[in-house]
Amino acid sequence: MLGDGLAALAIPLLVLDLTRNPLLSALSAASVTVGYLLVGLPAGVLVDRLDPWRVLIAMDAARTLLFAALYALSVAGPLRVWLVLTLALSAGACAVFFESALTVVVKHLFAASGLMAANSAIELASQLSLIAGPAIVGLLAPGVAASAGPGEQHRAGTVPGHGSAGSGGGRRRHCGPGW
DSSP states (O other), rough: HHHHHHHHHHHHHHHHHHOHHHHHHHHTTTTHHHHHHHOOOOHHHHHHSSSSSHHHHHHHHHHHHHHHHHHHHHSSOOOOOHHHHHHHHHHHHHHHHHHHHHHHHHHHSSSSSHHHHHHHHHHHHHHHHHHHHHHHHHHHHHHHHHSSHHHHHHHHTTTTTTTTTTSSOOOOOOOOOOO
């Protein structure tokens, strides 16, 4: 769940860094919501027909691979916004399947008397991850920018006085034509 909280801020910040477009950044933050719109109904039907434990494991593995791919692509070279948005949307769709399967698993694991406490604990963990995740991203982001070499800082527009917010100069990451 902490990974979801990290992604809640990391993905929009990455898109904002790539495009300097707040609208695209906001759209990227809605990846889980869009995931619910796209796969919400099929997810419930499929989870009812499949083993929910396997769905939990498969969706966690899929999200891990998606975010590992995002990291690998960012290290390999300039990212494309469409690729970041596609990976974020795919991770959001996986989250829908995961949460649907989690509901079924919890219902099967706990008797009626313990179900409310179990759901409360899950919701508490979920809400805490949405607080802790962005806070961790906020703590790590300056360190990542500082650990980048001067050339990387200049390319990313993070060298103070050379393209940082409000300075009006510097270069942004190349996102390709249009995106």
